[in-house]
Amino acid sequence: MAYPISTSLTISAQFLYRAYLSCHALQARKPQLLDALQCSEPELRDPGFQLGDDAIASLCAATRDELNRTDIHSAIGKNMVPRCFSDLGFAAHFQPSFGEALLQLVEEQGLGGEKPTVKLLSLSSDDRLVWNHDRPVSPDLIHIVFSLIYHSGEVLSDGRFRTVKAVHFAHPRPDGFRCLPERNLRDDPVPCYFNRPSNYLEYHPMAMARPMPQHNPEIISATGRQRAIFARGRFERENIAKLTYEYLLHLLDKSGLSLDAAAMTFGMAERTLRRKLVAEGLSYRQLLEQVRRDTCNLYFLEGTRNLSEIAAKLGYSELSAFTRAYTSWYGHPPSQDACASTALAA
Numbered sequence: 001m002a003y004p005i006s007t008s009l010t011i012s013a014q015f016l017y018r019a020y021l022s023c024h025a026l027q028a029r030k031p032q033l034l035d036a037l038q039c040s041e042p043e044l045r046d047p048g049f050q051l052g053d054d055a056i057a058s059l060c061a062a063t064r065d066e067l068n069r070t071d072i073h074s075a076i077g078k079n080m081v082p083r084c085f086s087d088l089g090f091a092a093h094f095q096p097s098f099g100e101a102l103l104q105l106v107e108e109q110g111l112g113g114e115k116p117t118v119k120l121l122s123l124s125s126d127d128r129l130v131w132n133h134d135r136p137v138s139p140d141l142i143h144i145v146f147s148l149i150y151h152s153g154e155v156l157s158d159g160r161f162r163t164v165k166a167v168h169f170a171h172p173r174p175d176g177f178r179c180l181p182e183r184n185l186r187d188d189p190v191p192c193y194f195n196r197p198s199n200y201l202e203y204h205p206m207a208m209a210r211p212m213p214q215h216n217p218e219i220i221s222a223t224g225r226q227r228a229i230f231a232r233g234r235f236e237r238e239n240i241a242k243l244t245y246e247y248l249l250h251l252l253d254k255s256g257l258s259l260d261a262a263a264m265t266f267g268m269a270e271r272t273l274r275r276k277l278v279a280e281g282l283s284y285r286q287l288l289e290q291v292r293r294d295t296c297n298l299y300f301l302e303g304t305r306n307l308s309e310i311a312a313k314l315g316y317s318e319l320s321a322f323t324r325a326y327t328s329w330y331g332h333p334p335s336q337d338a339c340a341s342t343a344l345a346a
Helices: 013-025 030-037 054-067 073-079 090-094 098-107 139-157 217-230 240-249 259-265 270-279 284-302 307-313 319-330 334-341
Strands: 010-012 050-052 118-122 127-131 164-168 200-203
Touching: 010 013, 013 030, 013 050, 013 054, 013 073, 030 054, 050 054, 054 073, 054 139, 073 139, 090 098, 090 217, 098 118, 098 127, 098 139, 139 164, 139 200, 217 240, 217 284, 240 259, 240 270, 240 284, 259 270, 270 284, 284 307, 284 319, 284 334, 307 319, 307 334, 319 334
Parallel strands: none
Antiparallel strands: 010 050, 118 127, 127 200, 164 200
16 A cells, blocks of 8 residues: 655645545546546545646546536535535634634645645735645646635625635636636626736635634534544554544545445455454444544534434434444433534424
8 A cells, every 4th residue: 555645736635536526416427537537436535645736637627528618617616615524624614713714624625735725815905815835736726726715615604794805816717717606696706817926815804804603612622633533644654543534534424434445445455454453453343433423523513413414424324323323332312412412403
């Protein structure tokens, strides 16, 4: 299980996997997308796998061909907006301010290694979220990231204040580009300018300082502890337990929770993965239960979802299966805690 180190700006396979699923949701066929990426779906699920920004360009080219349309970035980014704790960047929703939320959202996407992908530049007239890399990268990547930031910001603001004032790109206007967001009856297009000195999103005054009503210090602490579980050092590339925990976390509400699927992702036989995990003191089932239990706690702290939705987000096919699991963890059914805390939606 050797992970190649890219010489260009790196992209986590998990970010690319989300983009790949977004393109498929737009009706692009999976085999054509995977052929363009020259990798398999299991490889895209591997949290230790990284690709170069040229992978995004290949994915976008294949999607344009599949859909016979050129203006795809806004739609791809919109589908990548995090909706639950298994999605990259969802924990950002609980930061104190709008600006802090956007910075964390981008940080969690796994782009560019240790250097922040964007930085906040505050001016007297406006605030700017500036692309923070001098190295040339694929315009497709910048368009998708900016679209993700824009659409996520609209969810975070929830109509309480105006967000993006204009978007500035350092590259020429792409062929077929129309607007951001996609033209519809609700949203006015944001002015987009090209051939500028740098790439940045220009925000309306005071937008970045706006407080977030869903700010939750307990969730910030809990998600920080959860990320620490699978954090790997620079040379720690093959800690199987940590890789498996992260792998499971981002797939709880998707496919790939079986031992067979995990083994295929890590390029080994089932019994080899089982043996390696046991050597590290854990079984695959124990790890899956730990990920589910940790993430369940986050949903209870969030307090906006009913038990059936939480069960689905944790990868249970039925509420009864979640109820049995929860009872085995705590000695009582989840409804008892839900009623006691009044934290869950009816």
